[in-house]
Amino acid sequence: MALDGLLVRLLLVMAVAAAVASGVPAPPGLAVGFYNESCPHAEEMVFAEMQEIVRKDVTLAPALLRFMLHDCFVRGCDGSIMLKSRNGTGERDSIPSYSLRGYDEIDQIKAKLEKECPLTVSCADIIVMAARDAVFLTNGPWYEVETGRRDGRVSSDYDANNDLPGPNNTIVDIKIYFSFKGLGWKDIVVLSGSHTIGRAQCITFAEDRLYNYTGRGIQDPTLNKTYAATLRQACEPGLERDTTPVEMDPSTPYTFDLGYYRDVASKKGLFTSDQTLLDDPWTREYVERMAAAESPDEYFRDYAEAMTNMGRIEVLTGDNGEIREVCTAYVD
Ligand code: HEM
Structure with missing residues (x-):
């Protein structure tokens, strides 16, 4: 009897732990190795292309x-980010996506896959596989990706303008954006660590952080002063569309490591949306722990989980959506 009770409690604890760990439940139809039979070399082919793409231009990772x-x-x-609109009203025409790169590369990977397995591998899955490979090719973790997504046919700049968080957002706003997508505080703090690689253009942060913090014509007082001076040298004041790129984790801009957390912990997070991770007790604790961590192992495990969660957002599977031949088809 006592043993039964213990067993029930243990099973309950395991069930709760699994639910917390998985965050977003796996939608039916998504599975690791979905293409094992229909296109057995799909993942290798994406990886081979990504290797070439990143070797030629690391900024594409x-x-x-x-x-x-x-x-x-x-x-x-x-895959709706890929769709083109003649009217200029697609996701790719939206404000947050104006500097997005990688369309040609996703098309290039898709073309290779179409030759090997016509109309089998979705654009949506290619995007998820390419992101995983980009992380791995910059020294980040390797993790299994779920596949089986199908492609949507609707793409609207209105949705993109409304659903993507912005660099000036505080933790309160970011939590709202993420919770609408079924993601929690841990996904926020872990996925924000993606800013350990890559660049941002001055226009995305200069006004808010360097020249006109909260409309008061001052520098953001939470920004490290030495770092702010370096950023001021890179970004001209008042230049309306300053597209000068700045590396987001300047000490190791193309290495997927814990550098981002060290930056944020020392008030050198580039965006308000990065720095604001110190404003919430849970995300702050995580930032500080990762900034002090000797090994990235825990972060890498968390990253794999958070990327899996993000990969489960509102997916189309089974008979929904389609497998598009050309990812950049026109919607109108
Ligand atoms: C928390 C909310 C987030 C905000 C407000 C945000 C905002 C931004 C902005 C404004 C840029 C600069 C774009 C440019 O100037 O070209 C950027 C770059 C980047 N973001 Fe985020 N981001 C967020 C979360 C994420 C997440 C979840 C990922 C993970 C997939 C991510 C991955 C990246 C990467 C890798 C870059 C560098 C792109 C490049 O070098 O071309 N971001 N982000």
Whole structure:
């Protein structure tokens, strides 16, 4: 009897732990190795292409990682970021996506897969695989990706303008954006660590952080002063569309490591949305712990889980959606 009670409690604890760990439940139809039979070399082929792409231009690794965020947060991970609009009203025409790169590379990977397995591998899955490979190719973790997503046919700049968080957002706003997508505080703090690689253009942060903090014509007082001086040298004041790129984790801009957390912990997070992770007790604790961590192992495990969660947002599976031949088809 006592043993039965213990067993029940243990099973309950395990069930709760699994639910907490998995965050977003796995939608039916998504599975690791979905293409094992229909296109057995799909993942290897994506990886081989990504190796070439990143070898030729390492800046495409962060670009393609960011691509997954912009696909998944807007109408789910359904490849709709790729769709073109003659009227200029597609997701790719939206304000947050104007500097997004990687469209040609996703098309290039898709073309290879179409030759090997016609109409089998979705654009949505290619984006998720490419993001995983981008992380690995910059020294980040390798993790299994779930596949089986199908492609959506709707792409709207309105959705993209509304559903993507912005660099000036505080933790309160970011929690709202993420919770709408079924993601929690841990996903926020872990996925924000993606800013350990890549660049941002001055226009995305200069006004808010360097020249006109909260409209008061001052520098953000929470920004490290030495770092602010370096950023001021890079970004001209008052230049309306300053597209000068600045590396987000300047000491190791193309190495996926804990550098981001060290930056944020020392008030050198580039965006308000990075620095604001210190404003919440849970995200702050995580930032400080990762900043002091000797090994990235725990972070890498968390990252794999958080990327899996993001990859589950509003996916189309089974008979929903389609497998598009050309990812960048026109919607109108
Ligand atoms: C918390 C909310 C987030 C905000 C407000 C945000 C905002 C931004 C902005 C404004 C840029 C600069 C874009 C440019 O100037 O070209 C950027 C870059 C980037 N973001 Fe985020 N981001 C967020 C979360 C994420 C997440 C969840 C990922 C993970 C997939 C991610 C991955 C990246 C990467 C890798 C870059 C560098 C892109 C490049 O070098 O081309 N971001 N982000």
